[in-house]
Amino acid sequence: MMKKTLIAVAAMGLVMTTSCSKEWLEDYKVDPTRPTDVTEDVLLTSAQAYYAMASGDVIPRLTSIFMQQMTGTDRQSLAHNRYAQIGEGDFNTPWGDLSYAGGMYDLNLIIGKTSGNSPHYSGVAKIMMAAYLGNMTDCFGDIPYSQAFQGEDNLQPVFDSQEDIYNSIFTLLDEGIAECGAASSTRSPGSDDLLYGGDMDSWVKFAYGLKARYLNHLSETAGYSAADVIAACDNSFTGGDDAIFNFGSSANQANPWYQFTQVDRNGYMSQFGYMYDHMANMNDPRIDLYKDASDSTLMVFWGGSASSPQPWMTNFELLFIRAEAEQRSGGDPTATLVAAISENMDFVGVASADRDAYVAGMAGADLQKVMEEKYVAMFSQSESWTDWRRTGYPALTVYPGANLVDIPRRLPYPQDEYLYNSSNVPMPLSASPDEKFGTDAGGTYKLWWDQ
Secondary structure (H helix, E strand, O other), X not given: OHHHHHHHHHHHHHHHHHHHXXXXXXXXXXXXXXXXXXXXXHHXXXXXXXXXHHOOOHHHHHHHHHOOOOXXXXXXXXXHOOOOOOOXXXXXXXXXXXXXHHHHHHHHHHHHHHOOOOHHHHHHHHHHHHHHHHHHXXXXXXXXXXXXXXXXXXXXXXXXXXXXXXXXXXXXXXXXXXXXXXXXXOOOOOOOOOOOOOOHHHHHHHHHHHHHHHHHOOOOOOOOOHHHHHHHHHOOOOOOOOEEEOOOOOHHHOOHHHHHHHHHOOOOEEOOOHHHHHHHHOOOOOHHHHEEOOEEEEEOOOOOOOXXXXXXXXXXXXXXXXXXXXXXXXXXXXXHHHHHHHHHHHHHOOOHHHHHHHHOOOOOOOHHHHHHHHHHHOOOOOHHHHHHHHHOOOOXXXXXXXXXXXXXXXXXXOHHHHHHOOOOOOOOOOOOHHHHOOOOOOOOOOOOOOO
């Protein structure tokens, strides 16, 4: 009996020892539906889809109202005409969900995985990171970057100055250009690249286009160089290889303008206001391609269907940038302006005879003419807001009964930053509405390049 008892005790001890080690649980720790690592091809597709929404949803809707290209006609969009009912909580999604915790985080993972061993993936990721940073800083000014994406190692990153962010943009673009242009024997993007299908030459041109855009944003700073802007344009698109993001036809793959104006919030925004009055006065043949004659909510070309295109960078934008740089350097921008308008009209489908009749009136173009024409051509993108802040064109007036003293020149920081990183946000939550939107007399929180 004693022998049997000892054997039983020993066996129990063995079971207890094994149980305490928990080795038998090792195979059950990994949830197959929640991978601990993701390959760069999956991350790239995700980052591009996030960017399409981050640059095409909340922000351009608001800035199109600021720029009087669209008019709010119902609910909160009606209040947006007066710059009312726009709060910190409105920017949690484009800042956090779509950018920092979305596409930018994915891109940072790609760069970490591939730098030094897969230059094409690394290069594409750096170019896209530059695009994200440009989109964010031109709305909010100082933003996190140098300490961002560290997870639990640093949940409260500092905000880098906008000047430093611009320097980071140019560094990322230069590195991306070099890496996309390098020979590679390792994996390269292919069908996972929703923009170019892995065409590295097109990515290099896109990067130079972004470089021209952001160099041109410095027009009111001491660092502006028209020659550098033109040189970047020279290395970018020549037509036919624009950076155009194409959406699908299903509800969860649709163009965000179409989702908002036709599906989710039909009637909230309509197409009338300063831009359409200007187009009518100019007998602009694009007007019927911008809005439907019987439905003022329908953006015929830019948001008329689920698969309407979203431009990330086009040859016609580059030509407008070049025309501005030519004018600023003392040249005559007329020929380049005519080319820019013609490219845009061809893109949206204007008949050649109507196009030629319109551009015939562009002789003797000045900065105002260049910017007014670019304002119309860049409809549906927030770039028009940046151009207006830099140049003052078109000469818009503040909406009657507005809650601010002037048209907004920046956006407030997101609510989540005040909740989780308040010690680093460079604007107090108690700032006045005019300070939060950059319209106070002292320009306390105006952007670095908007001085």
